[in-house]
Amino acid sequence: MLGKIWFLLFLLAVDCYTINQEISLQNTLLNGYNRRIRPGIDRSQPVKVTVGFNLVALQEFSETDGKIAVVGAFRIRWIDEKLAWNPASYGNDLYSTKVFFGDIWVPKFVNLNPYHTLKRVGLDDMDCELKYNGRVDFRPPDLFESTCDADVTYYPFDKQSCSLLYYIPGYNTADVIILTESSNFNMNLYNPNGLWEVIDTSLTVETNSFNVQIIHLTISMTRRTTYYIAGLLLPIVLMNFIQLFVFLLPVESGERLGFSITVLLAVAVFLTIIQDKLPEASEPNVSLLTYKLLVDMIIGSGMILAVVIGMRFYHRSDEIRIPQILRGLTRCYLCCTQTPSIKPDEVVQIESEKLDIESDKSSITWTDVGKAFDIVCLSLFFFSLVMNNIVYFITIFVKI
Template identity: 85%
Template sequence: MISKVWFLPFLLGVDCYTITQEILLQKTLLNGYNRRIRPGNDRSKPVNVVASFNLVTLKEFSETDGKIAVVGAFRLRWKDERLAWDPASYGYDLYSTKVFFEDIWVPKFVNLNPYDQLKRVGLDEMDCVLQDNGMVDFRPPDLYESTCDADVTYYPFDKQNCSLLYYIPGYSTTDIKILAESSTFNMELYKENGLWKVIETSFTIETIYKNVEVITLTIFMTRRTTYYIAGLLLPIVLMNFIQLFVFLLPVESGERLGFSITVLLAVAVFLTIIQDKLPEASEPNISLLTYKLFVDMIIGCGMILAVVIGMRFYHRSDDIQVPWILRGLTRCYLCCTPKQSIRPDEVVQIESENLDMGSDKMSITWIDVGKAFDIVCLSLFFLSLVLNNIVYFITIFV
């Protein structure tokens, strides 16, 4: 069946253009063509450039460097009457051809907020598609990089928006009028980024100083938080509450102080990791997670201080009288705690002559004071950690 189709154009009398005719067309169009002069027979009217943007992927967004890089392609269309022709003169079916954009006039867009260096849109020896009515279709793909200051206040639950700005130097609205084909990006070819999720895009055109039009490409994105929850926040919360076990560790083990310092150093390591990922600028705000970790370190230092004080209670001689404040604290502890759980290895001998006030003072030992102090510290620091985490998450999500 297919072998019988190839000769149908000859039977129907359809003409086909040849390469010679296309070479002649391009030679005729470009002969005497001045690419430095913008199109438009009526010089009082601007040339209309219809613009859109196709996003392929979000290659990189660096909070530390303040950089965004996307892979995509502009689509620019305009009419140049000097490039129109009659298809009947070139085989009747030569309705379009391709030329290098360096051979004709093209709107040379330049990035207004480049990350590295200024460069125009479009690579060397890139093709434009010409239609017989003079319409030019130019689609330059490239890696587009711009500066973008990150707002890390709610890191790692932050949302960012970055804008890439482009304009045509040397032309005003009286020369070129830029028209947006769509208010958003074309996302048909977009591939998802593993770290950021693009939630919205915006393609706008605004006029700035001295009637210069600027294309603003804005990307609204939110961070994917699964990795940060599992690899950052949960370990931090767990380490915070692991520190509390220091008050349950027997004093006889001699490991209380070492345990507290080790966990505190682990929290400090996480703080260092986070600071390496965040920009050094303090505007618009420092990450709330940094404040949370700072409070965690203060609480951890307070635990170390409490451990040192508690160890002094445990190792103080019973010949030294217990102050009345500590006796009152310890009596509250003894009233709420069964004696078997307080001193299981000792048998308390209470004689009838020691039931007066003086003997009551001597029944409270420094070991009892140390245990009561541990319970108070355990409760106090537990409430402090819970309050710190609640305040952080409420501030993030509310």
């Protein structure tokens, strides 16, 4: 039994290549190799470069700066006949080796829409894997940053689509043909983003009018809205309707005007917060939430104006004549709110009192006019706020 084990170890030792053989292989492959000349024995045939992409994380997407940053790695593969060898000459099992990116010809992909400066994919001291048949595998990881103009029309229920563009400078389709390994990203190593959910990815190659191929790495994502609903939309809606209580606040308290201005300032603060989070450009559209808050501020300003007018009604002297339109409005208010309880034995007496009230115009005071005006304003502004919110949410959810 022991003899068999030694025999197997001997066979393994015979078939295992040594470090000297690998050094000899690399010296042979790289001796006289010119990395400035693209692969291909037949110069009339372009080099076929296959590209894929592994997405690891969506690092950042900034609507204000128009920037997207992702962490990932390209998968680049091509055939270089000058780097092929016979494994039988190197221990019979030397089928692959590693060389530096800067030692051989590689397709140097450059970002066509960079956020900062032009940057190529890969570093000179990164390793490429060589196969005995001349196949080269290169998987450079990096943080990839590009520009991306956000469409914030439906913020915070928006969906965004960004493309990172890459091409090989100095080569057209007569020299290099770019093929896609897959039409989508590899998401096996992806770590979900807390703010954005990636709903789709695509990897395509487009040839422009100069016969230069451009790789499109496209990411489609939708915003996670739980935080915005709880921390933005609900407070805004609640503040809008709290503002209506100013017409129920007793005028004797003297706090009506201060209450209205305070709530209006709170709405203005939310408008400022939203504007700080959104780009300053007006294209393709301004956020619908900005328009909604603008209408809320207009309605709030109208409430302040109504409060001032109502306070003037309350503090007017009863010696000043009440206009007919205000008198008619007040009569409707009194009929709806001051209906006395009727007893069977008092029907005749109440009927006579109604006739006396209708004939006595001086029974309506400016205080009654102020109360009627408050009810009308409460109903009018309540309807305005409800319609503003309904129009906004219907517009949002129809699009979604």
